[in-house]
Amino acid sequence: MDLIDKNTLKHLADLARIKINEKDEENLLKSLRSILSYFEELKGVDTSNVEPVDGGVEANFMNVFREDESRKNSLTGNGVDSFPSSKNGFLEIPSIFENKE
Amino acid sequence: MIKLHELTIKNFHKKLLDKEFSALEIAENFFNYIKEKDKEIGAYLFLAEDEALKAAEKTDLAIAKNENISPISGVPLAIKDNILIKDYLATSSSKILENYRASYDATVIKKLKSKGAVFLGQTNMDEFAMGSSTETSAYQITHNPYDLSRVPGGSSGGSAAAVAAHEAVAALGSDTGGSIRQPAAFCGVVGLKPTYGAVSRFGLMAMASSLDQIGPITKTVEDSAILFKEIAGYDEFDATSAKVNYDNVDKPDFEKVKKLKVGIIKEYLSPDLDSNIAKGIEKAISEIKSLGLKIKEVSLPNVKYALSCYYIIMPAEVSSNLARFDGIRYSPVNNVDRRKLNLLDLYKTNRSLGFGPEVKRRIILGTFVLSSGYYDAYYNKAQKVRALIKEDYKKAFNDVDVILTPVSPTPPFKIGEKITDPISMYLSDIFTIPINLVGVPALSLPVNNWQDFSKLPIGFQLVGRHFHEYDILNLGQFYEKLKNE
Numbered sequence: 231m232d233l234i235d236k237n238t239l240k241h242l243a244d245l246a247r248i249k250i251n252e253k254d255e256e257n258l259l260k261s262l263r264s265i266l267s268y269f270e271e272l273k274g275v276d277t278s279n280v281e282p283v284d285g286g287v288e289a290n291f292m293n294v295f296r297e298d299e300s301r302k303n304s305l306t307g308n309g310v311d312s313f314p315s316s317k318n319g320f321l322e323i324p325s326i327f328e329n330k331e
Numbered sequence: 332m333i334k335l336h337e338l339t340i341k342n343f344h345k346k347l348l349d350k351e352f353s354a355l356e357i358a359e360n361f362f363n364y365i366k367e368k369d370k371e372i373g374a375y376l377f378l379a380e381d382e383a384l385k386a387a388e389k390t391d392l393a394i395a396k397n398e399n400i401s402p403i404s405g406v407p408l409a410i411k412d413n414i415l416i417k418d419y420l421a422t423s424s425s426k427i428l429e430n431y432r433a434s435y436d437a438t439v440i441k442k443l444k445s446k447g448a449v450f451l452g453q454t455n456m457d458e459f460a461m462g463s464s465t466e467t468s469a470y471q472i473t474h475n476p477y478d479l480s481r482v483p484g485g486s487s488g489g490s491a492a493a494v495a496a497h498e499a500v501a502a503l504g505s506d507t508g509g510s511i512r513q514p515a516a517f518c519g520v521v522g523l524k525p526t527y528g529a530v531s532r533f534g535l536m537a538m539a540s541s542l543d544q545i546g547p548i549t550k551t552v553e554d555s556a557i558l559f560k561e562i563a564g565y566d567e568f569d570a571t572s573a574k575v576n577y578d579n580v581d582k583p584d585f586e587k588v589k590k591l592k593v594g595i596i597k598e599y600l601s602p603d604l605d606s607n608i609a610k611g612i613e614k615a616i617s618e619i620k621s622l623g624l625k626i627k628e629v630s631l632p633n634v635k636y637a638l639s640c641y642y643i644i645m646p647a648e649v650s651s652n653l654a655r656f657d658g659i660r661y662s663p664v665n666n667v668d669r670r671k672l673n674l675l676d677l678y679k680t681n682r683s684l685g686f687g688p689e690v691k692r693r694i695i696l697g698t699f700v701l702s703s704g705y706y707d708a709y710y711n712k713a714q715k716v717r718a719l720i721k722e723d724y725k726k727a728f729n730d731v732d733v734i735l736t737p738v739s740p741t742p743p744f745k746i747g748e749k750i751t752d753p754i755s756m757y758l759s760d761i762f763t764i765p766i767n768l769v770g771v772p773a774l775s776l777p778v779n780n781w782q783d784f785s786k787l788p789i790g791f792q793l794v795g796r797h798f799h800e801y802d803i804l805n806l807g808q809f810y811e812k813l814k815n816e
Contacts, residue, residue, distance in 0.1 A: 249683040282714030302569030308434030314663040
């Protein structure tokens with residue numbers, strides 16, 4: 231059974247905020263199916279008593295604290311300047327709420 | 332006549348102090364050479380001539396004033412395009428960042444700038460570091476300097492090709508599953524993937540945060556140690572940054588090398604290995620034996636699952652890290668009229684036009700393995716198998732100090748050969764991926780005099796314990812001295 235069909239792919243693409251055209255759809259489905267079937271080998275691995283790890287180096291697992299000092303914040307500077315479109319130091323985006331009139 | 336191809340970080344520094352040339356002269360020479368040579372290589376995306384010449388002049392001024400200069404002062408470097416240099420374009424070879432200029436310096440760049448390094452420009456890469464051939468770049472193809480019909484490896488293919496073609500003295504790359512080491516092997520140069528946490532990633536565009544590291548690509552292991560020392564160190568801006576002392580990492584000691592025990596992985600001794608890669612590994616082993624080191628077979632029973640494990644964990648992290656690229660915050664996407672779209676359609680349009688096929692594939696795959704109903708079967712399972720692989724390495728490192736493996740299962744392949752078949756492309760990282768899953772350091776270096784038995788570069792990999800870069804760099808430096816000039 232295929233884990234991914236056209237509907238699943240469409241749903242995933244929606245979640246990922248990507249549009250997929252019909253031309254790419256077939257290719258993408260084919261490659262995703264072959265990748266997922268490659269993963270089948272993991273099913274046979276006994277992990278019954280294993281805790282999942284997120285990576286990192288155990289010796290280095292520790293809380294990192296810093297002094298709780300006040301830091302200056304501003305709505306100007308390089309970060310804001312690099313916005314493609316901004317107003318009063320805020321990022322400008324299309325309106326989210328639709329005008330009903 | 333200045334011979335650019337003879338320059339290493341080490342001898343550049345000496346010649347500079349001996350007044351054989353000025354830093355400015357060298358920088359100018361590099362730009363003249365790059366403008367010709369890079370027409371056939373395609374290593375650079377952007378050159379930063381004005382800024383580089385200014386930086387070189389500073390080094391010359393410091394020397395004129397008899398100030399002490401750092402071993403990397405004036406050294407012309409190439410930087411991978413996913414590492415931020417303030418005010419420079421930084422695209423990660425993606426259309427979604429086509430117009431983006433970095434608003435701050437990455438920590439590694441800040442460190443190098445403060446020591447007087449010269450940045451020649453940014454190098455081509457696979458889009459957002461996703462690929463093993465630099466072919467997924469939205470902008471250009473990079474050619475292997477040893478055979479222009481072949482790939483330079485990837486994703487740091489531009490950086491490795493620049494160093495191999497003598498278009499830079501050294502370079503920085505990033506490595507998530509082999510992206511420094513595999514291109515280094517393909518281009519016959521040296522690449523170091525440091526321990527997870529050894530080098531700050533602040534200012535590196537995140538691909539898979541539990542795997543990414545920045546590291547040097549150089550002509551010699553000696554240079555690798557020098558450049559690594561300059562970029563390593565604790566940084567409060569990277570929460571995974573470690574406090575480790577690397578003061579002696581560039582000071583080789585043969586007494587210490589002789590005591591190292593080297594492991595060979597039983598599971599990798601396969602008859603399927605490309606014959607020249609196998610020859611290279613045999614040669615490296617016998618040369619290391621000749622240095623007086625003991626070789627021992629070790630077993631990593633779960634390492635065969637590393638590829639599956641990686642291609643679940645990495646896309647999961649990719650799908651979340653790349654959510655920030657929406658064509659709104661960093662850089663507008665060309666040919667999208669934002670005034671005509673509502674917010675959701677703007678996101679979708681920007682991301683569909685801005686990302687290439689490999690990036691989209693990984694984002695969707697990552698979204699799938701993290702989605703409800705599949706999380707346990709894929710993501711959680713992969714994180715458990717990752718724990719088993721880590722345990723395998725831990726056990727192996729009880730018996731040996733360094734593990735020797737191939738870097739890539741094949742020599743550089745032809746441009747176009749694997750780009751349409753993702754699995755065959757993914758398989759080219761089979762020996763480098765486990766290292767990132769475990770977080771240990773690994774050095775990719777050329778087999779001495781590979782030209783004697785192969786037309787294309789052949790490399791091998793030395794893997795060390797966490798934060799034991801010293802062991803692999805130390806051994807690598809004595810190994811490279813055995814080369815017949």
